[in-house]
Amino acid sequence: MTTNGRLETSEPRQWKGTLGSLLSDKLSREIDAFEGQIEQKRAGKLTDEVFAEMRLRRGVYGQRYDNGQRHDGVTSRELVFPNAELTKGPGTLWDAPGMVRIKNPFGAMTADQMDMLAEVSEEYADAILHVTTRQDIQLHFVHLEETPDLMRRLGVVGITTHEACGNAIRNVTACHLAGVCTTQTFDVTPYAAAVSDFLLGHPDAQEFGRKVKPAFSGCADRPCGLVKMHDIGGIARIREVDGVERRGFEFYVGGGLGAVPHQAQLFDEFLPEEELLPICQSISRVFARLGEKDVRSRARLKFLVAKLGIEEFRRLVLEDREGLSEDSRWTAYLDDVHKGHDGPLWQIETQDKLTPTPQLEKWLGANVTQQRQPGYKVVMIYLPLGDITADQMRGLADVARRFTGDSVRMTVEQNLALRWVRESDLAALHEALNELALADPRAETITDITACPGTDTCKLGISSSRGLARTLMEHLEERGELDEVVRGLRIKISGCFNSCGQHHMADIGFWGVSRKRNGYNVPHFQVVLGGQWAENAGSYGLAIVAVPGRNIPAAMDRIIEYYVDERDGDESFQAFVTRVGKASLRTLLQDLVEVPAYEQDPSFYSNWGDPREFTLGDMGVGECAGQVVSPVEFGLQASEREVFSAQDLLDQGDFNGAADIAYRAMLIAARTLAREKEIGLGEDPEAVVAAFKTHLYDPGLFHDPFAGGKFGNYLFRVHGERSNGFEATPERARQRIEEAQLFIEAAHSYHVRTAEAVSV
Amino acid sequence: MSAQAAPEVGSRVLSEPQRVGVKVFVEDQEAFDRARMIEVFHRWIQEDRLSGTLVDVHDYTHVPEGPGVLLVAHEWHLRTDEAGGRIGFEYELKREGSGTLAERVREAIVSVLEAALALEQDTAEDNPVRFATREMVFRFTDRLAVPATDAAFEEIIPELESVLAGFYGEIPIEFERVGHARGPLTLHMKVVGDGEWTLDELLNGARSAAG
Missing domain, CATH: 3.30.413.10 (Sulfite Reductase Hemoprotein, domain 1)
Known part of the structure; x- marks a missing residue:
C-alpha cells in the first residue's frame, strides 16, 4: 500500500502496454509510428511542415492561439508554455492545446464506442464531445503528447482518427436515417462503409492537393445527406435492367462549400453498385494526378472539375477505370449488403395507449419521427451547438443499449438520432433522456x-x-x-x-x-x-x-x-x-x-x-x-453596392450582366486601395489591376494571413477572363459574385491591418 | 477496454495520477450569475490572478449540467461545473507537476480554494458568491493511475483522509462514491463533525499543517 502517505515507487502504467492485444497489429503499428514521429519532431529531425501534415492525417489539429499570442482585451500577450522553443507546425507551439477530430463513418456509434468517447474526452480534453456538421466528433484542448494514447484507446473500440484531417479522404457521411427512412430508395449505409474502408489509407488517395469529402443519401428530396455540396456523392437509385432490379447511384462530383461554393455536377445518372469503389478509386487517381498542388485555394476537386469540365473529367476517370487492376474488395462487401438491417430483432410489444403529459406530448411532436419499419420510431436528441458532456454520453450509451439495440447516429445538424425505438418504449425513453437533460423538444427547428x-x-x-x-x-x-x-x-x-x-x-x-x-x-x-x-x-x-x-x-x-x-x-x-x-x-x-x-x-x-x-x-x-469615414471606407462600401447590384441581375437571369458588375465591384475595391499608393490612378481597368499588383499584391501586403494571395488572384483571373470570351452560366455568375464578395472582404481586412499598423 | 479493467501492480491499485479534480459548491445556487463568470475569467487572465499559463475562456453555459464557463490553463482547467445540477468550482490538474497522489490532491484542493476565494473577494460588493466548505467532490479521470474500482475506492480513502486532516484537523469526515458506474472514480466528501470554516481558514490551516 503506502508508506507514510507516499506510494511506493513503481513503473508508471502505460496504456500502450495495458491495452496489449486489444488493439489490432496494424493500428498499433500506425500509432506507434505516429508516436515515433512526435519524438522525431521533438528531437528536431522533422520540419514543421512535414510534421504538421503527419499529425493532420492522424486527426490532430491546431487550435486558436496556438501561435502563443492572445489578445486579452487590453493588450496582446504571450502565452508562456514550458517548451517555448518547440513547435509542432509552422508558427504552432508544441504545448498549445489543440483539437482532435474523430472519424465516425456515417455518424454511427455503438454504446461501447460512446463509453470510450466519454472516457477520453474527460481524460484528455474538457469533458465535452462536439458533434460536427460532418458527423465527426471533435475534442478540444488536447495536448499533442497525449494523442497516441487517446488513439490507442479509441482503436480498441474500432474508432480511428486516421485521415480525419489533412489532404485525404475525409469522413464518409450519410443520412442518419439510412436504413430506417420512409423515403429512401435503399439503405446506403453499407456502401458508405465500403467506401470508407476501401479508401482509408489507400495508396491512390494519398497525393491530393486538398481534402475530399464523400457523402451518400438514400433519396433525392431530403437534406440529410447533402450530397450536392460534397466532392463525391451518391444518391440511391434502382434501375430495372433486363427485367431485374439493380442498385446503383445517381453519382455527383465536384461539389463543395468553402469560400466559393460549388454545386456538385452529375457524373453518372446511374452508377451500378459494383462500380462504386473502382470509380471512387479512379476519381482519386485523376484528382491526385491532375489536381492543383501548389495553390491551395484552387486545389479542391471542385476546381479541377470546373477547370476540365464535367465531360472531360468523366472521360479521364472512365479511361483510368479501364486500366485499373481488378480488386476483389470492389465487390466483396456486396454479398452482405442485402442480408438485413442494423436494427434489433426484438419483438414489438402490444402498445398501451400513451397518456402523455404536456412535456411528453411536445417531445413526441418535435423529436420523434416515423421509421419505415412498423412499430418503430426514430428519436432525435437535440444537442445545443453539437455539444454533449462525457456524463451525458455515458448515460446515453445505457439508453442506446436499453432502447435501440445499439443504433445511434450523429446528424449533419449536430444532433443524435436513436433508431429502432419501439413505440411502446417512448414514454420510458423520454423519462430516461429527461434524466440526462437530453429531452429538449427542439430538434430540427429554428432554435x-x-x-x-x-x-x-x-x-x-x-x-x-x-x-x-x-x-x-x-x-x-x-x-x-x-x-x-x-x-x-x-x-x-x-x-x-x-x-x-x-x-x-x-x-x-x-x-x-x-x-x-x-x-x-x-x-x-x-x-x-x-x-x-x-x-x-x-x-x-x-x-x-x-x-x-x-x-x-x-x-x-x-x-x-x-x-x-x-x-x-x-x-x-x-x-x-x-x-x-x-x-x-x-x-x-x-x-x-x-x-x-x-x-x-x-x-x-x-x-x-x-x-x-x-x-x-x-x-x-x-x-x-x-465620425470621419475615410475614402477607403467609402470606396469599399461602393464596391459592396456593386456586388449587390450583381446579385439583382443574377436574380433577374442576366448572368453576363451579373458577372460584369461583380468584376466592376472588384475593380472599385482594388482602385480604392491602390489609390492610397498612387494618387493619380484613373479608372482604366488595365491600370487599376497593374497598380494593385505592383503596390499591394506583389509586396504581399494584400495577402491574407492564412489564405495567402488567394483573394488577389481572384481579381487577376477575372480580369483575364474578360479578354478570353467569358460566357457566364448561372453557376459561373454566382461564383464570380462570391469571389467579388471575398475580394472585397479581403480589402476590408487589408484596410483594418494597415489602420492598426498606423495606430500602434 | 474500460479503465475498470486496468491491472493492479503488485498489491497496489493506485499509482501517481496527473489528473485530479476537486469541486467545491456554491452556497446560493439560485443567485449564481453564470454569465458574469465569462467576464470574471477574462479579467483573471488579464490580471494573472491564478498561477499557471492561462490560455482562454470557453462558454459552455448552453450545455445542461455541463462545464458552465471554463477557464483553460496549460496546467489545469477551472470550470463553474454544473454536473448533477449543482453549481460549483471544479479545479482539475491536467498537466505538468508531479508528486504522490496525496501531494496532487493537496495541490488541487489548495488551488480550488484559492480560486473560490478569489471569486468571493471579487464579488464581495455585488451579488456576493460564497462557497460551502463542509463538502467537496474528488474526481480522478486518470484511469490508469486511479481506476474506478471498489478496491481503488477503499485504498484511496485513507489517502484522502490524511490530506484533508491538513485542512480540517481531526474533524470526522465521510466519503460516498458517486457518479456513473463506468465513470471516473468520484467521491463526495462531507464533514460530519461540528465546525464551520471560511475558505481563508481552510487555506491557513493547510499552510500551518505543511509547516
Missing part, C-alpha cells in the same frame, strides 16, 4: 442552430459564431411560441467565409466579417438568404448585407416577421426570398447597418459572449478618427 466553432477555438474565426448562436437561441426562446411556418426554418452560422457552419444552405445564414467603423474594428455578420437545405442542399444563398453582430437578433426578427406577414399562402421561405427580392430585404435591414459611437454603446465593439473589445491594439487611440 436548433448550427454553428462552426468560430472564434471559440478555430484559428480562422473572425466573429463568434457560437456566441451569436447562443444569443439567437435565447432570443428566440424569449419570443415565446413561434409561428408554425417559422419553426421549421434553419439558421446556420459560420465564423468566417469558410462555410464550416454551412451558412450557404440555410434559410437564414450568417458568416463572420470585420468592418472598420468609427476608428475601431467591429464584428459583423454577412446575412445570407435564399439557400436551400432540402434536395440534398439544392441551392446556395448569397450575402445581402453585412450587419453588426449586435444587431443580428433584430435583423433576424425583421426577416422572420416579414416572412410571416407577407408570404403568399404556403410559400416556402426560399420562394418568398426570390419573390420579394434581395433589394427589398436589404432595405429592410438597412438602418441596422449603422454602428453607434463607441462611447454611446461599446457593446457593438465586442463579440457576443466575449467581453474583450474586438480589436488588435487600437482601442482608445481612435478618437482622432471620430
